Amino acid sequence: MMRHVLVLGANGQIARLAEKQMLADSDVHLTLFLRRSSRLKPEDLSREKVVDGDAADRNALTEAMNGTDIVYANLAGQNIEDQAKAVVASMKKAGVNRLIWISTLGIYDEVPGNFGKWNNQQLDGYLDRYGAAAKVVENAGLDETIIRPAWLTNKDEIDYETTQKNETFKGTEVSRKSVAAYVTSLVKDPAKDVHKSVGINKPNTDGDKPAWY
Ligand SMILES: NC(=O)c1ccc[n+]([C@@H]2O[C@H](COP(=O)([O-])OP(=O)(O)OC[C@H]3O[C@@H](n4cnc5c(N)ncnc54)[C@H](OP(=O)(O)O)[C@@H]3O)[C@@H](O)[C@H]2O)c1
Numbered sequence: 001m002m003r004h005v006l007v008l009g010a011n012g013q014i015a016r017l018a019e020k021q022m023l024a025d026s027d028v029h030l031t032l033f034l035r036r037s038s039r040l041k042p043e044d045l046s047r048e049k050v051v052d053g054d055a056a057d058r059n060a061l062t063e064a065m066n067g068t069d070i071v072y073a074n075l076a077g078q079n080i081e082d083q084a085k086a087v088v089a090s091m092k093k094a095g096v097n098r099l100i101w102i103s104t105l106g107i108y109d110e111v112p113g114n115f116g117k118w119n120n121q122q123l124d125g126y127l128d129r130y131g132a133a134a135k136v137v138e139n140a141g142l143d144e145t146i147i148r149p150a151w152l153t154n155k156d157e158i159d160y161e162t163t164q165k166n167e168t169f170k171g172t173e174v175s176r177k178s179v180a181a182y183v184t185s186l187v188k189d190p191a192k193d194v195h196k197s198v199g200i201n202k203p204n205t206d207g208d209k210p211a212w213y
Helices: 013-025 058-064 080-094 113-122 126-138 176-188
Strands: 004-008 029-034 048-052 070-073 098-102 143-149 151-153 161-163 173-175 196-201
Touching (some): 013 176, 029 058, 048 058, 070 176, 080 098, 126 143, 151 176, 173 176, 173 196
Parallel strands (some): 029 048, 070 098
């Protein structure tokens, strides 16, 4: 079955990798939603459409939802909670249920030990904003999957394991390409990990800090 995915923040670093993987590994059609949309040139016009918009703009979102089966939100920013509210409201209005939402490690204080302490110090403020946004997504009554990546790298590798919400977080790092691969696996099997908040890390990267710090 051909699915239609709406990518919010489509010029984001993970999003661009996921777009490539989704087009290569599945027959999905993509609507690429981003600010200043001239930055993105679709490679396959028969399967990709570019839409200009801000993810805090409910009207722009609702319009872009038309025909969408799955929303993949790869967003960021100080107003991330407002963006979450706008995305949820627009999905409800349009009758779209499946949401993949990129968040971060640490929103439940689930990162153990010295790395957890360091992470809390580094991400002070940001964790509260991202936690509030994740709460909006979890309480929306949608078919959501929240993804909590470890510290991101640009390594050209797909190598990851996952943890669930009630488990302590593992590892310190993960490649953006791995997060994109996990997103792609959800798009290919939308029933997978519904109502889950999933930590994602590279195996055997435990430490007090990411290796490059
Ligand atoms: N760095 C880490 O180690 C780490 C670890 C865990 C999680 N994360 C989080 O993972 C997420 C994805 O990572 P990434 O590397 O793909 O990030 P990224 O490249 O910064 O992508 C985020 C995208 O969000 C877009 N955006 C922000 N506000 C928007 C708005 N109001 N409307 C539309 N688009 C908006 C940005 O678009 P513009 O280009 O228009 O600004 C940007 O393309 C981020 O939220 C990041 O904070 C990061």
